[in-house]
Amino acid sequence: MAEGDFLEMATTALGIGAPPRHVALIMDGNGRWAAARGLPRFEGHRRGVEALRRAVRAAIDLKISYLTVYSFSAENWSRPREEVQSLLGLLHRFIRNDLAELHANNVRVRVIGARSDLAPEIGDLLREAEQVTQGNSGLTLVVAFNYGARQEIATAVRALAEMVAKGEIAPESIDVESISAHLDTADIPDPDLIIRTSGEQRLSNFLLWQAAYAEFVFLPILWPDFDRAAMIAAIQEYAHRDRRFGRVEAPRRSAKTAS
Numbered sequence: 001m002a003e004g005d006f007l008e009m010a011t012t013a014l015g016i017g018a019p020p021r022h023v024a025l026i027m028d029g030n031g032r033w034a035a036a037r038g039l040p041r042f043e044g045h046r047r048g049v050e051a052l053r054r055a056v057r058a059a060i061d062l063k064i065s066y067l068t069v070y071s072f073s074a075e076n077w078s079r080p081r082e083e084v085q086s087l088l089g090l091l092h093r094f095i096r097n098d099l100a101e102l103h104a105n106n107v108r109v110r111v112i113g114a115r116s117d118l119a120p121e122i123g124d125l126l127r128e129a130e131q132v133t134q135g136n137s138g139l140t141l142v143v144a145f146n147y148g149a150r151q152e153i154a155t156a157v158r159a160l161a162e163m164v165a166k167g168e169i170a171p172e173s174i175d176v177e178s179i180s181a182h183l184d185t186a187d188i189p190d191p192d193l194i195i196r197t198s199g200e201q202r203l204s205n206f207l208l209w210q211a212a213y214a215e216f217v218f219l220p221i222l223w224p225d226f227d228r229a230a231m232i233a234a235i236q237e238y239a240h241r242d243r244r245f246g247r248v249e250a251p252r253r254s255a256k257t258a259s
């Protein structure tokens with residue numbers, strides 16, 4: 001049996017139909033997971049990285065094309081210094097330890113978020129992850145690091161304003177497409193499904209522009225407990241949503257129209 005047929009049988013059996021092309025994850029609840037066990041917050045984040053590995057494996061197996069993870073927000077710098085240092089250390093170790101395996105699994109790594117104010121060694125690390133994997137054709141893992149959606153939109157608008165000021169474009173030419181083209185996600189399709197763990201129900205400055213027609217699934221579990229079953233449960237819920245994109249009738253659900 002061809003791999004595609006097997007996958008179709010498997011996804012039909014799970015009741016998830018065509019998988020969403022792009023899933024985005026707000027990995028929330030590491031601190032609460034640790035506190036509930038009398039452990040330091042760092043331990044919650046460390047276990048959060050293990051959950052991230054499970055999420056990547058599940059995304060590969062479910063043939064999701066893009067997985068975006070909110071690993072560090074522009075606002076996270078205001079956390080206590082030791083926590084910021086431990087998150088930076090985890091990112092460092094994640095890329096050092098996992099890059100070879102991601103590459104072997106044909107994963108392409110992309111990073112979104114502001115690079116200019118990062119320490120050079122972090123910037124180099126992110127660049128290396130992108131460069132090593134840029135030729136891969138499997139899952140695109142989009143790591144949102146030092147990311148803030150409002151900042152991203154402001155940067156795009158500033159770039160367009162500078163083009164207007166130089167006479168390169170007319171103000172009337174600024175539209176949805178030109179703003180999208182100046183975001184960090186210019187070449188990445190909008191997310192179909194945004195999953196947030198921990199029971200909180202908000203976007204927290206994540207993909208505000210790109211989420212215009214995303215479906216949201218809020219899971220009551222804490223991020224370190226996230227696994228393949230949680231991913232499948234979220235996709236099953238997504239599969240039952242009617243995505244109308246402002247129209248009256250839902251477009252037919254298929255690999256092409258589910259995006």
Ligand code: FPP
Binds near residue numbers: 027028029087094
């Ligand atoms: C939110 O939990 C989570 C984060 C701020 C960071 C997410 C990071 C990871 C999963 C691990 C790091 C991964 C990389 C690649 C750097 P929280 O601390 O806000 O939890 P709480 O709301 O329960 O306190």
